[in-house]
Amino acid sequence: MLKIEGLRKSYDGNEILKGISVDVSKGDVISIIGPSGSGKTTLLRNMTTLEQADGGHIQFADVDKDFQKLSSKDIQTIRRNVGFVFQNYNLFNNKTALQNITEGLIVARKVNKSEAKKIALEALERVGLSDRQNHYPSQLSGGQQQRVGIARAVALNPKVIFFDEPTSALDPELVGEVLKVMRDLAESGTTMVVVTHQMNFARNVSNKVIFMADGHIVEQGSPESIFEHPSEKRTQEFLTDILANV
Amino acid sequence: MENIKLIINFLGQLLPAINITLIVSVSSIVLGSLLGLGLAAAKQSESAILRVFASIYVSVIRATPSIIMIFVVYYGMPLFFSAWFHINIEGWNRMYFVIIALTLLFSAPVSEIMRSAYGSVSKGQTEAGLMVGMTPFQTFYRIVLPQAFVVALPNFANSVINLMKEGALTFTIGVVDMVAKAQMIVANNSGGYAWQTYCALALIYWVISLAIDKGVTLVEKSYQAKRKTIAA
Ligand SMILES: Nc1ncnc2c1ncn2[C@@H]1O[C@H](COP(=O)(O)OP(=O)(O)OP(=O)(O)O)[C@@H](O)[C@H]1O
Ligand SMILES: [Mg+2]
Numbered sequence: 001m002l003k004i005e006g007l008r009k010s011y012d013g014n015e016i017l018k019g020i021s022v023d024v025s026k027g028d029v030i031s032i033i034g035p036s037g038s039g040k041t042t043l044l045r046n047m048t049t050l051e052q053a054d055g056g057h058i059q060f061a062d063v064d065k066d067f068q069k070l071s072s073k074d075i076q077t078i079r080r081n082v083g084f085v086f087q088n089y090n091l092f093n094n095k096t097a098l099q100n101i102t103e104g105l106i107v108a109r110k111v112n113k114s115e116a117k118k119i120a121l122e123a124l125e126r127v128g129l130s131d132r133q134n135h136y137p138s139q140l141s142g143g144q145q146q147r148v149g150i151a152r153a154v155a156l157n158p159k160v161i162f163f164d165e166p167t168s169a170l171d172p173e174l175v176g177e178v179l180k181v182m183r184d185l186a187e188s189g190t191t192m193v194v195v196t197h198q199m200n201f202a203r204n205v206s207n208k209v210i211f212m213a214d215g216h217i218v219e220q221g222s223p224e225s226i227f228e229h230p231s232e233k234r235t236q237e238f239l240t241d242i243l244a245n246v
Numbered sequence: 247m248e249n250i251k252l253i254i255n256f257l258g259q260l261l262p263a264i265n266i267t268l269i270v271s272v273s274s275i276v277l278g279s280l281l282g283l284g285l286a287a288a289k290q291s292e293s294a295i296l297r298v299f300a301s302i303y304v305s306v307i308r309a310t311p312s313i314i315m316i317f318v319v320y321y322g323m324p325l326f327f328s329a330w331f332h333i334n335i336e337g338w339n340r341m342y343f344v345i346i347a348l349t350l351l352f353s354a355p356v357s358e359i360m361r362s363a364y365g366s367v368s369k370g371q372t373e374a375g376l377m378v379g380m381t382p383f384q385t386f387y388r389i390v391l392p393q394a395f396v397v398a399l400p401n402f403a404n405s406v407i408n409l410m411k412e413g414a415l416t417f418t419i420g421v422v423d424m425v426a427k428a429q430m431i432v433a434n435n436s437g438g439y440a441w442q443t444y445c446a447l448a449l450i451y452w453v454i455s456l457a458i459d460k461g462v463t464l465v466e467k468s469y470q471a472k473r474k475t476i477a478a
Contacts, residue, residue: 050373076379084377090370094392104378107388149374156378 001026001191002047002160007056007067009039009046016042018215019056024160024193029186031202031223032195034212035238040195041087043212044162047193048082049075061159080108083153083161087169089145091137097124097148098133101155109156123151127181143174147181154185161185163194199242203227211235249442256439256446259431264450266341266423271410273345278352278409285357286364300357307354312347312412319347320419344416348409355405363398364390396469403462407455414451424450 002024009017016039024030032040046053046067053067061081063074070078091100101120105111111119124130127147137145146166153161166182167175179201186192186205196202202209202223209226211219211234219232230236288300310318320343324336367390375385417426428447432440 048377050376076381079377080379082377084374086370086374088368088370090368090374092371092374092389093367094389103375103388104380107384108379108381152374152378 001060003059004047005057005059007043007046008054009042009051010054016215017046017053020212020215020217022047022193022210022217024191026159026191027189028208029190029192029206030194030208030210031206032193032210032212033197033199033202033238033242034218038212039215040212041164044084044164044193044195048084048162049078050084080156081159083156083158085146085149085153085161085163085166087165089137089142089149089169091145091148091152093137096134096136097129097140097151100137100148101152104152104156119155120151123155124148126154126184127151128177141174142170143177146170146178150178150181150185154190160191160193163192163196165195165197168197197242199227199239211238213238252439252442253446253449256428256431256443257449260424260427260443260446260450263422263424263427266416266421267410267413270341270344270348270413270416270421270423271406274348274352274409274413275406277345277349279356281349281353282356282360285353286360289357289361290364304354304357307350310351312351313415313418315351316344316347316415316418319343319350340419340421341416343419344413344421348413351412352405352409355408356402359398359401359405360394363394363401366397367393396466399462399466403458407458410454411451 002022004020004022007017007020007022008015020039020043022030022043032043034040042051045051046056047058049067049070056067058065058067058070058078061077063070063077065074091097092103095103098117098120101123102113102116105116105119106113121130121133124133127150129144129147129151132140132144132148135144137148140148146169150161150166163182167178170178175198179198182192182194182201183205192206194201194206204223206223209220209223210217211226211230211232213234219226219230219235225231226235227239230239285300285304288296291297307315320340323343323346324334324338327333327335371389371393372382372385375389376382380388413423414425416423417429420426422430424447428443431443432438435443
């Protein structure tokens with residue numbers, strides 16, 4: 001459904017992504033793990049056209065092109081078919097929880113107002129925040145803000161939702177509520193690509209794990225194969241480190 | 247008591263000239279804001295030439311005292327125009343020269359205010375707007391601008407008050423505004439009642455800036471009431 005080949009990206013002459021290929025099928029829940037600085041965020045941002053890649057090919061929605069040849073219409077098509085959940089939530093601070101969700105529906109998708117409100121309320125219900133619909137982001141906890149962020153992405157019914165470390169800006173006691181929402185989404189068949197340091201999520205919720213280091217995909221496979229018998233030394237070291245620190 | 251009567255009397259004589267002050271101020275505010283917006287955009291632009299040009303412009307303008315700016319425009323522009331475009335603008339209404347000078351002066355602080363207000367809205371919100379499918383313009387107009395506006399408002403009002411006070415130099419090139427009027431009154435009274443006259447003049451300026459302050463507070467309050475929130 002979404003296929004990326006040979007994605008490259010450099011900043012100031014430093015190659016951060018050195019040819020990444022990812023294949024996402026419908027219903028997949030893919031976890032991307034790897035050390036800090038390995039290029040995970042950069043990968044998501046380039047796959048979703050938030051940044052322009054230096055090379056590589058994308059096949060998604062009606063687009064089948066090299067990244068560098070994407071027209072602004074292609075970019076719009078890609079953006080309208082993905083959802084993005086940010087590490088820092090990035091809610092619209094001048095909008096209520098409900099408006100954060102209806103904004104994209106009304107302005108970008110041209111859904112009429114009452115229909116948009118209905119969809120938004122359903123999305124809020126899914127993340128357990130129906131009673132917070134009229135709160136502004138500044139009146140919500142981090143965990144609640146992130147759940148609104150997830151509802152905002154879900155409401156647009158995208159083909160894939162990307163998550164960039166959705167819980168790493170949260171206080172430890174708020175991580176659980178967000179993970180629960182993500183787990184529910186996964187179980188209801190939402191296609192997700194999740195960058196995470198939550199090894200439990202990677203292991204128990206996803207059906208595929210990608211281990212990245214230094215701008216390469218070192219290893220990928222089922223959670224069992226990555227966590228039980230990693231074949232690469234890099235993967236073993238990383239897992240030993242991170243599991244020792246939990 | 248006598249003095250109060252005098253001041254009220256002078257107020258009555260000065261107030262008709264207020265429209266000059268208002269026309270000059272409002273025109274310079276509108277034009278200066280537009281120019282300031284352009285400068286702020288130039289400072290963010292991809293082009294290094296534009297960025298450097300905008301920075302130099304802003305630092306030069308900021309270092310120029312208002313009275314000098316008014317004289318430079320009043321005496322310099324006609325020469326410049328006749329030399330370069332062979333157009334004679336010496337006969338222009340003198341008010342235009344003041345408006346041009348104040349527009350140039352006002353654009354510098356405004357560009358800084360707009361730039362920092364824009365910067366105060368996290369870039370992540372723009373990205374979030376793009377990722378829900380809004381165009382860059384929709385994101386700017388619906389998400390960034392309303393937030394930047396609230397941030398910019400108090401500083402903007404300050405600059406407006408400053409501009410109005412600098413506008414009191416309008417009389418120096420012979421435009422009959424309130425200040426010029428006050429000078430005439432004092433001259434007509436052979437230098438008498440000078441402090442009462444200027445006191446009346448000060449009162450007018452005082453009321454105008456108070457009104458601006460109040461207006462800003464009201465707008466901010468209504469914004470906060472709408473958001474029912476204190477800080478982001
Ligand atoms: N806009 C940028 N300009 C220059 N360098 C950048 C930029 N964005 C990322 N980098 C660099 O790219 C590398 C990869 O960054 P990235 O944020 O993708 O890592 P990450 O895997 O997401 O790390 P983390 O787990 O800490 O979030 C880092 O060395 C970073 O300094
Ligand atoms: Mg990251």
